[in-house]
Amino acid sequence: MIETIQWTPDGVVMIDQTRLPREEKYVTCTSYQQVAEAIRSMVIRGAPAIGVAAAMGIALGMQQADSSNAFETICETLAATRPTAVNLFWAIDRMRRVYSEMRARPIQEIRARLIAEAQQIRLEDIAINECIGRNGADLIPDGKTVLTHCNAGALATAGYGTALGVIRAAVASGKRIDVFADETRPFLQGARLTIWELQHDRIPATLITDNMAGHFLHSGRIGCVIVGADRIAANGDVANKIGTYSVAVLAKENQVPFYVAAPVSTLDLKIACGDQIPIEQRAAAEVTHVQGVAVAPEGTAVANPAFDVTPHRYVTAIITERGVARPPYSESLPKLVQ
Numbered sequence: 023m024i025e026t027i028q029w030t031p032d033g034v035v036m037i038d039q040t041r042l043p044r045e046e047k048y049v050t051c052t053s054y055q056q057v058a059e060a061i062r063s064m065v066i067r068g069a070p071a072i073g074v075a076a077a078m079g080i081a082l083g084m085q086q087a088d089s090s091n092a093f094e095t096i097c098e099t100l101a102a103t104r105p106t107a108v109n110l111f112w113a114i115d116r117m118r119r120v121y122s123e124m125r126a127r128p129i130q131e132i133r134a135r136l137i138a139e140a141q142q143i144r145l146e147d148i149a150i151n152e153c154i155g156r157n158g159a160d161l162i163p164d165g166k167t168v169l170t171h172c173n174a175g176a177l178a179t180a181g182y183g184t185a186l187g188v189i190r191a192a193v194a195s196g197k198r199i200d201v202f203a204d205e206t207r208p209f210l211q212g213a214r215l216t217i218w219e220l221q222h223d224r225i226p227a228t229l230i231t232d233n234m235a236g237h238f239l240h241s242g243r244i245g246c247v248i249v250g251a252d253r254i255a256a257n258g259d260v261a262n263k264i265g266t267y268s269v270a271v272l273a274k275e276n277q278v279p280f281y282v283a284a285p286v287s288t289l290d291l292k293i294a295c296g297d298q299i300p301i302e303q304r305a306a307a308e309v310t311h312v313q314g315v316a317v318a319p320e321g322t323a324v325a326n327p328a329f330d331v332t333p334h335r336y337v338t339a340i341i342t343e344r345g346v347a348r349p350p351y352s353e354s355l356p357k358l359v360q
């Protein structure tokens with residue numbers, strides 16, 4: 023199994039996703055500031071994975087803090103890393119609840135309880151993904167190609183994956199599936215991470231550039247699209263990696279089902295619709311350069327939103343660990359959190 027992130031006596035150990043697939047290198051974060059920087063620089067990325075990292079960052083920060091007054095500063099530092107994936111804030115809130123229950127206890131006990139909670143979040147995430155996989159496997163057509171965008175696999179979670187978890191479960195159930203992975207410019211999560219993961223599991227995978235998706239969706243070869251999510255609003259609008267919206271529109275145009283796989287912790291039912299989801303803007307160099315090599319003239323003006331919002335009308339179903347939600351989402355999503 024691919025180990026994305028682990029708590030160890032030396033610190034929080036993560037596989038460095040900026041170096042994959044060239045190098046399988048693990049980094050050890052020995053302070054909460056280093057965990058925050060790892061999230062910001064995308065050494066670790068993917069909504070559930072950054073939630074686990076934030077929880078472990080809080081546990082690590084409190085190990086080293088002189089007094090329990092440091093707790094809020096640590097939480098705020100980690101919360102300021104990336105704005106879109108709600109799992110980050112969900113994990114921080116969960117750690118805050120544990121801390122407020124333990125507040126009056128001796129610092130050693132608080133520290134031990136925070137470490138245990140962070141480890142629990144990691145283990146639960148793996149179990150949740152396996153459950154999402156079981157709930158979604160039936161939706162994947164046998165003998166067809168599945169198109170995915172970005173990386174919603176083991177690397178984006180504590181293990182197994184959401185969208186790739188459904189693909190893994192469908193393959194384990196005996197279905198003959200091959201995967202088309204969009205390369206996912208500009209950060210190339212599809213080319214670098216999804217293909218690497220699928221090769222690891224010997225699941226047949228073909229890399230396409232993002233602008234080929236429409237061609238293949240029209241060809242009749244793609245049986246369904248499945249992607250992950252960073253935040254899902256109460257009406258079912260889905261924020262996910264930039265480019266997801268285009269794929270969803272092309273899927274509907276060609277009558278190909280478009281599925282979203284995500285844990286319930288990705289639901290943000292306080293937000294009525296996708297327009298209210300904050301979209302992270304990242305550095306221009308991610309667009310002007312590919313793996314450090316300039317592909318645009320110096321001084322080029324750049325826009326680099328890291329996510330887009332797919333309106334709920336393009337989403338065929340949302341697969342969670344608590345079941346599969348179908349439209350109307352304003353009725354089906356609240357039932358999952360009751």
Ligand code: MRU
Nearest residue numbers: 067068069172174178250251263
């Ligand atoms: O910018 P990233 O790589 O963190 O974006 C990741 C995605 O958009 C994933 O699809 C999403 O977080 C779901 S991961 C299970």
